[in-house]
Structures are given as structure tokens and as C-alpha cells.
Amino acid sequence: MSQPSTQFDVCIRGAGIVGRSLSLMLASQGLRVALVNLSDAQKSGHGHSDVRAYSLNSASQQLLTDLRCWPEGTACTPILKMQIEGDQDGNLEFNAAQQNVEALNWMIDVPTLEKNLAKAIGFQPLIQEVPKNVRAPLTVICEGRASQTRAELGVAFDVKHYEQHALACRIQTQAPHQQIARQWFHTAHGPEILAFLPIGGEDSRQWAVVWSLTPNRAEQLKTTDAASFCMQLQEASKGVAGSIELISERAVWPLQLAKAARWTGSMPHSESGQRATSFALAGDAAHAMHPLAGQGLNVGLADVMALSRVIQAKEFWRPLSDAKLLRRYERSRQAEVLAMGFVTNGLQMLFAQPDLPLQKLRNWGMSTFNQLSPLKKWMASQAMKSSSQH
Numbered sequence: 001m002s003q004p005s006t007q008f009d010v011c012i013r014g015a016g017i018v019g020r021s022l023s024l025m026l027a028s029q030g031l032r033v034a035l036v037n038l039s040d041a042q043k044s045g046h047g048h049s050d051v052r053a054y055s056l057n058s059a060s061q062q063l064l065t066d067l068r069c070w071p072e073g074t075a076c077t078p079i080l081k082m083q084i085e086g087d088q089d090g091n092l093e094f095n096a097a098q099q100n101v102e103a104l105n106w107m108i109d110v111p112t113l114e115k116n117l118a119k120a121i122g123f124q125p126l127i128q129e130v131p132k133n134v135r136a137p138l139t140v141i142c143e144g145r146a147s148q149t150r151a152e153l154g155v156a157f158d159v160k161h162y163e164q165h166a167l168a169c170r171i172q173t174q175a176p177h178q179q180i181a182r183q184w185f186h187t188a189h190g191p192e193i194l195a196f197l198p199i200g201g202e203d204s205r206q207w208a209v210v211w212s213l214t215p216n217r218a219e220q221l222k223t224t225d226a227a228s229f230c231m232q233l234q235e236a237s238k239g240v241a242g243s244i245e246l247i248s249e250r251a252v253w254p255l256q257l258a259k260a261a262r263w264t265g266s267m268p269h270s271e272s273g274q275r276a277t278s279f280a281l282a283g284d285a286a287h288a289m290h291p292l293a294g295q296g297l298n299v300g301l302a303d304v305m306a307l308s309r310v311i312q313a314k315e316f317w318r319p320l321s322d323a324k325l326l327r328r329y330e331r332s333r334q335a336e337v338l339a340m341g342f343v344t345n346g347l348q349m350l351f352a353q354p355d356l357p358l359q360k361l362r363n364w365g366m367s368t369f370n371q372l373s374p375l376k377k378w379m380a381s382q383a384m385k386s387s388s389q390h
Contacts, residue, residue, distance in 0.1 A: 008034040009320060011134050013149055014142035017054075017110075018283035018300040020117040022140060024067045025308040027126040031320075034136060035121070037129045051168045051248050052110040053199050053208035054297045055079070055181075061106060063301055064113070069120050074201035075112035078103035080179040085238075107181075107199050107208065138320040139267060139279045140307070145258060147285040153268075155281070156261035159288075161254065164191065165218035167211040169250045171233070174242025176205045186236060192217075194236050206247070209233070212255060222250045258288040263334070264326035278321040280307060280329060306332045 009031040012019045023033045056064075064070040082104055084092040096104050121127050133139075133149075141149045150157065177198035186192040193212040200206035211233075213221065221229055230244040237244075260281050267277040283300035310329045311320065318325055 008032045008128075008134060008136040009138065010034070011136040011139045012036065012142055013133060013139060014144065014283075014285070015129070016142060016144065016283070017113060017117065017297065018304060019142035020114075020121060021063065021067065021301060022142065022282060022304045022307065023127050024069075024117070024120055024124060025304055026311065027124045029308070029312050031126065031311075033127045034134045035127055035129045036133055037131065051170055051208070051251050053197055054108050054110060055105045055197065056108050057105050057298050058101075059305070060298050060301045063305055067117075067120060069113065069116040071108055071112040071116060074204065075109040077107040077198045077201055077204070078179060079105050079107060079181045079198065082181045082183070084183045085185065107197050109199065135277060137275070137277055139277065141279055141281050141285045142283045143285050145284040145288045150260065150281060150285055153265065153279065155265070157258055158261060159256050159258040161256050163214060164212045164255045165215045165252050166255055167209075167213060167218045167221055167250060167252050169209050169246060170199070170206060170248035171209055171230070172206050172245045172247050174205070176203060177207055177241065182237070182240060184236060184238070192236070196237060196241070207241075215254070218252045222252045256288055260286045263330040264323070266323070276321050278323065278326055280326050282307060303333055
């Protein structure tokens with residue numbers, strides 16, 4: 001079904017969390033939005049929606065609360081502490097009480113968030129879900145890191161492949177999680193980063209697991225029997241929560257650091273005489289980073305906030321396709337995304353080095369930093385409020 005080019009102000013390609021959030025933000029400004037709904041596998045990014053869980057900061061919480069889509073009850077688990085252990089005796093701890101905040105961040109159940117967004121869109125008459133791309137003054141590409149539209153536009157996606165794959169699953173442990181997120185760095189089997197992320201509400205014994213491993217070991221652990229897998233997981237987590245039961249499938253995908261060469265530009269004209277149209281990239285279509293800091297979706301939702309602000313503040317005479325307008329969005333986001341990528345890449349590279357002197361130095365650094373309360377408090381506050389002050 002073809003649509004007149006004047007029917008929509010914005011076409012959003014990709015109906016994942018970033019695309020749906022952006023559609024609601026723009027519709028709240030009175031813009032007519034076409035939301036191109038992709039298949040479930042494309043929306044999830046990896047095709048394993050049942051094991052996904054996202055850590056969201058206060059800026060993301062505020063955005064989703066404003067959209068009336070913030071999950072409640074057992075679908076939202078506030079994190080009160082974060083404990084990080086190095087591969088020797090290094091340790092680092094962040095505490096919500098010491099930061100004078102309600103929570104360091106929140107673990108969100110993905111299907112619940114997606115249902116809330118879909119329900120909100122159903123009540124928004126300015127959003128129309130469409131089965132294919134339509135022409136509009138502005139097209140926002142939210143198709144994920146494997147974006148077909150980005151490739152068709154010839155936008156380079158600079159990718160650094162890590163020698164690591166992520167293995168994700170859900171587990172239930174003997175002891176409750178007590179709203180403590182835990183992370184361990186290991187080097188016995190090559191560089192590994194294991195994260196236990198509390199889910200299921202405040203009194204739950206369930207965790208989302210993200211284990212960054214060498215590709216061979218990731219595939220091995222994915223296919224080994226559940227009992228053997230749980231034993232190795234319990235060993236890697238130092239038995240901190242007692243016995244472990246696997247309660248989901250195991251999913252594996254490669255890790256990478258990536259950034260689009262440009263985030264905005266002109267769409268090609270399919271017919272002579274048509275008005276100029278432009279595009280902007282957002283979410284994983286614009287950037288990807290290592291999950292060790294848990295900032296992936298936060299950075300994507302920060303794109304949503306930044307683009308929405310730029311559009312809302314535009315001069316009345318300036319069209320949505322205006323290159324200068326879209327450059328404001330690009331400039332506002334690239335510095336922060338570059339900085340976050342630098343931090344996550346630096347930490348990954350630091351713990352990927354097997355040299356004993358460096359091993360001792362990084363563990364000493366973690367423990368020393370843990371004693372520097374003012375600096376640690378500042379760093380935690382930056383992570384919690386990332387992108388909320390533009």
C-alpha cells in the first residue's frame with residue numbers, strides 16, 4: 001500500500017525499543033509518524049528476546065516514565081549495589097545509599113517494556129504502523145547494527161571485532177539476589193567478563209547472565225549439558241549465590257565496537273521534482289559497544305532524547321529535512337558516544353592483557369579507586385544521569 005509523501009512528517013524504520021520510544025516522543029510534539037514494523041527477529045536484534053534484560057539509568061527511566069511506559073512490579077528490579085571483582089584480589093563497589101539515590105540503575109524485563117510501548121502507540125492517533133518504508137521529509141533509521149537501509153545509503157559502519165562472544169541466559173539461584181549486580185573479570189580461560197544481573201523484582205532469586213568469552217569457549221558452553229554449564233557458572237561466580245539452575249535457553253552472539261561514519265544525510269531522490277528528504281541514524285544503527293558497562297540501550301535512548309529536543313527547538317521556518325538541523329543532533333551525540341565507546345573499549349582491552357605485571361597493576365588500580373570516595377561518587381553519578389542534561 002503506497003502512501004502519499006505528504007501524509008507523514010517522519011518515517012521511523014525499525015520498531016524496536018528505540019524506534020517505538022522515538023515515535024511516541026515525536027507524536028507528542030504533534031508530528032505524524034510512520035513506524036515501519038519489522039519482524040520479531042529483526043526487532044530483537046539477536047532473535048533471543050526471552051533472555052534479554054537491560055540496565056537502564058535515571059535518564060532512561062525519566063524518558064520512559066514521561067511516555068507512561070516504565071515497567072512496574074517484578075518487571076523492574078532496582079539495583080542497590082554493584083560489586084566488581086578483578087582476576088586477582090582487585091575489587092570495586094558502588095552503593096546507592098552512598099550516592100544518596102533510590103537506585104544505581106534498574107534491570108528491566110524486555111518483553112514487558114516492549115508491550116508497554118506497543119500499547120502506548122495504540123492510543124496515539126498520530127502514529128501509524130506500516131508494513132513497508134514510506135517517503136517523509138525525515139527518515140530515522142533504527143534498524144539495529146545490521147541495518148539494511150544504512151548499507152543501501154552507503155554509510156560506512158566502522159567495526160572493531162572483539163575476540164569475544166557474549167553468552168546470555170537466565171538462571172535461578174539458591175540465595176536471593178538482594179538487588180546486588182555482580183561482575184567478575186577472569187583470565188584463566190582467556191579474557192572473560194561474567195555479569196550476574198538481578199531480575200524478577202526485589203525478592204527474586206533470578207538473574208540475567210551475560211558472559212563475555214572467547215568464541216570457542218562460548219560455543220562450547222552453549223552446547224554443554226545444563227548440569228555441567230551450571231557447575232562452571234557457579235565456579236566462575238565463586239558460589240556467591242549458592243547452587244544454580246538454568247531456566248532459559250542459552251544465546252550467543254559476537255561482540256564489537258562500531259560507529260557509523262556519519263549519522264545524518266540526504267536520502268536519494270526516486271523521482272524528479274520531489275522535495276528533499278533526509279535521514280538520521282539512532283540506536284544500534286549508529287553505534288555498538290561492549291556490554292561490560294551495560295550502557296547500550298541507555299545510549300540509544302539518549303539518541304531519542306537528543307533528536308526529540310533538536311526537533312522541538314527548531315526554528316518554525318526550518319523543515320525537518322534541513323541539514324543544519326540534523327547536524328545539531330549529530331554533534332550533540334557523537335562526543336558522548338565516542339567517550340562511552342572509549343571507556344568500554346579501554347576496560348575490555350585492559351583486562352584482555354595476560355601479562356602478570358599488568359594484571360597486578362589493574363587489580364591494584366581497582367582497589368585503590370574503590371577507596372577514592374569523591375572520585376568514585378562522581379563517576380557513578382555520571383553513569384546514572386548520562387545524557388539527561390543536554
